[in-house]
Amino acid sequence: MNAIPQRDVQLGETSSAGFLDSVDQNFRHEMTFLDLPEGLSERIMQCNSTYTVRFGVRLRGRMYSFVGWRSVHSDCEPVKGGIRYASNADAEEVEALAALMTLKCSLVDVPFGGSKGALKIDPREWTPQELERITRRFTQELNKRGLIGPGVNVPAPDIGTGEREMAWMMDEFRRANPTDVINARACVTGKPLSKGVSPVAPKQPVEVSNSPSRAISRIRAPPD
Amino acid sequence: MSGKRDLKGAAVIVQGFGNVGYHAARFLSEENGARITVVAERDGYVANADGLAIEALKQHQNKTGSILGFEGATSFPGDMKGIEQPCDILIPAAMENAIHAGNAECIKARLVVEAANGPVSFEADRALRTRGIIILPDLYVNAGGVVVSYFEWVKNLTHIPFGRMERRRRERRNQTIAATLERRAGRTDQIEDAVGCVGMTVGHRCTASRAKPALCLAAP
Numbered sequence: 001m002n003a004i005p006q007r008d009v010q011l012g013e014t015s016s017a018g019f020l021d022s023v024d025q026n027f028r029h030e031m032t033f034l035d036l037p038e039g040l041s042e043r044i045m046q047c048n049s050t051y052t053v054r055f056g057v058r059l060r061g062r063m064y065s066f067v068g069w070r071s072v073h074s075d076c077e078p079v080k081g082g083i084r085y086a087s088n089a090d091a092e093e094v095e096a097l098a099a100l101m102t103l104k105c106s107l108v109d110v111p112f113g114g115s116k117g118a119l120k121i122d123p124r125e126w127t128p129q130e131l132e133r134i135t136r137r138f139t140q141e142l143n144k145r146g147l148i149g150p151g152v153n154v155p156a157p158d159i160g161t162g163e164r165e166m167a168w169m170m171d172e173f174r175r176a177n178p179t180d181v182i183n184a185r186a187c188v189t190g191k192p193l194s195k196g197v198s199p200v201a202p203k204q205p206v207e208v209s210n211s212p213s214r215a216i217s218r219i220r221a222p223p224d
Numbered sequence: 225m226s227g228k229r230d231l232k233g234a235a236v237i238v239q240g241f242g243n244v245g246y247h248a249a250r251f252l253s254e255e256n257g258a259r260i261t262v263v264a265e266r267d268g269y270v271a272n273a274d275g276l277a278i279e280a281l282k283q284h285q286n287k288t289g290s291i292l293g294f295e296g297a298t299s300f301p302g303d304m305k306g307i308e309q310p311c312d313i314l315i316p317a318a319m320e321n322a323i324h325a326g327n328a329e330c331i332k333a334r335l336v337v338e339a340a341n342g343p344v345s346f347e348a349d350r351a352l353r354t355r356g357i358i359i360l361p362d363l364y365v366n367a368g369g370v371v372v373s374y375f376e377w378v379k380n381l382t383h384i385p386f387g388r389m390e391r392r393r394r395e396r397r398n399q400t401i402a403a404t405l406e407r408r409a410g411r412t413d414q415i416e417d418a419v420g421c422v423g424m425t426v427g428h429r430c431t432a433s434r435a436k437p438a439l440c441l442a443a444p
Contacts, residue, residue: 018345019320025346080370093320100341100363101370108367110374150381156373159242159319186380189373 020096027099047073047095053141059130068119068138070147073098076113078151080105080189082158083165089118115153117142123160135165139172148173150186163192231256235273235311237333239264240318241282241291244339244366248315249278258313262306263291266318269306270297308332316343323348331357338362 024045031041050071056063071094072079081101084094094116102114119138123131142148148155148169157166166188174184185191236258238245245263252258259275270276270291277296284294292299300306307314307322314333316322320342323331328348336352336359338344344352344359352359379386 018324019342022321022346023342026349029346080373096320097341104363104367104370107363108371110370112370112374150377154373154377156369162243182383183381186377189376191376 020092023096023099044074045099047071047098048075050091050095050098051145051147052091053138053145055137055141057130057134057137059126059133066119066121066134066138068117068141069094070115070117070142070145070153071095071098072113072115072147072153073102074113076102076111077153078112078149079115079153080110080112080156081115081117083117083119083155083161083169084158085119085121085123085160085165087120087122089120094118112154115155116158117147117155118158121160128164131165132168135168136172139169140176143173143176148187149177150183154186155188157190163190166191231258234258234313235261236313236315237262237264237307237309237311239307239314239316239322239343240340241265241285242317245315245317246278246282248317248337248339249276250282253278261311262309264304264306264318265291268292268299268301268303270294270299271306271309272297305330313337315339319343321345323352325351328352333357335360338365341366 027045028041031045034041050069052067052069054065054067056065058064069089069091070083071091073095079101081098084097097116098114100114101112101116105112105114119134121134126134139148142153142155147153155166155169157163169188170185170191173187174181177184231252236249236252238249238260241249241263249260249263253260253275259273260278261273261275262269262271263276263281267290270281276294280296281291281294285291292301307316308327308330310332312333313335314331315337317339319340322340322343323336324345325347328344328351331352334357336344336357338359338361341362343362349359375386
């Protein structure tokens with residue numbers, strides 16, 4: 001079934017085997033410092049849901065099957081986490097990374113729960129045009145299940161993905177939800193500057209009161 | 225790190241030369257004067273005890289698809305022991321479980337900075353800490369990514385350009401500084417003029433010293 005062009009296993013491709021165990025062990029260890037009611041730490045540790053999707057895309061004159069995951073660790077919505085494109089991705093790895101996202105978001109106090117996604121694919125095997133079709137199809141599948149959207153689940157780039165993929169996902173999401181175009185851009189982060197992340201500097205000339213122009217020139221200089 | 229508090233001249237090993245590893249290496253070498261002695265990738269590593277030219281190495285990688293064969297360094301194709309070389313700081317910025325029970329004993333760094341997510345396994349974490357190696361955890365080190373993502377998300381939802389918000393904040397801050405200085409000095413001339421510089425410089429320093437290390441090691 002799986003006739004995706006396969007590449008020999010790369011030298012030094014680290015194995016994610018045992019990664020979820022490792023994260024869980026860390027979690028259990030840290031939980032011993034908290035005084036939680038019995039069973040609660042286990043509940044916090046587990047991923048709430050992991051969605052597996054298999055879909056086909058017709059490319060190069062035939063059908064190719066792909067498998068992807070999106071795991072939601074906590075239901076503190078919206079949930080946040082990257083989407084990785086890697087040939088060695090699997091559901092366990094995604095769950096472990098989703099758990100780390102929950103902890104990270106609470107640590108730096110951003111109001112997100114943890115999530116993570118992956119698509120089992122080696123992006124180097126495909127042309128940008130093919131990757132776009134695959135990414136758009138993957139986005140449709142996530143959208144169907146409520147696993148992408150400004151208020152529910154907000155993906156970001158990870159290994160093998162970047163601002164280009166985020167722009168495709170945002171565009172596909174916007175097409176699928178034409179009634180909420182005003183907020184649709186917030187369905188992913190890590191987008192290119194031209195797609196909703198305008199640079200910090202405003203377009204109009206900066207006029208800071210109490211600050212003469214030489215002050216502005218001074219802040220442009222590197223810090224000592 | 226044994227009383228050493230300066231990054232200048234520190235030997236740094238970076239594993240993974242993607243977005244995270246490249247920017248970490250770049251800022252540490254260009255802005256802090258650290259020596260990037262080893263850059264390790266999935267197909268081997270390159271080493272130069274005097275410090276690698278990071279920008280040139282990135283261009284070489286973009287051109288050839290690999291860091292190996294870079295002119296300003298010795299290449300070790302297929303060798304996964306790059307992270308086991310002696311150094312002050314080791315930055316695993318590639319994949320999870322890069323440091324595991326099997327190689328933890330061979331790590332010779334004094335400080336391990338987890339730029340990737342979960343690059344040190346549970347057993348390896350214990351093994352390193354038993355040997356007195358300090359580990360900066362991933363949840364802190366690469367949290368800059370999700371913080372910036374949060375700002376992007378907020379900006380998309382509020383539909384207010386950040387530049388405008390920042391300008392108002394800076395105005396308020398500068399006015400506060402001006403008022404304080406006036407109160408303390410009991411005079412109003414000259415201070416008005418100087419205070420813009422003070423406020424801006426302070427703000428710039430804060431950005432440079434606090435935000436940037438987190439941001440440059442950001443893995444989303």
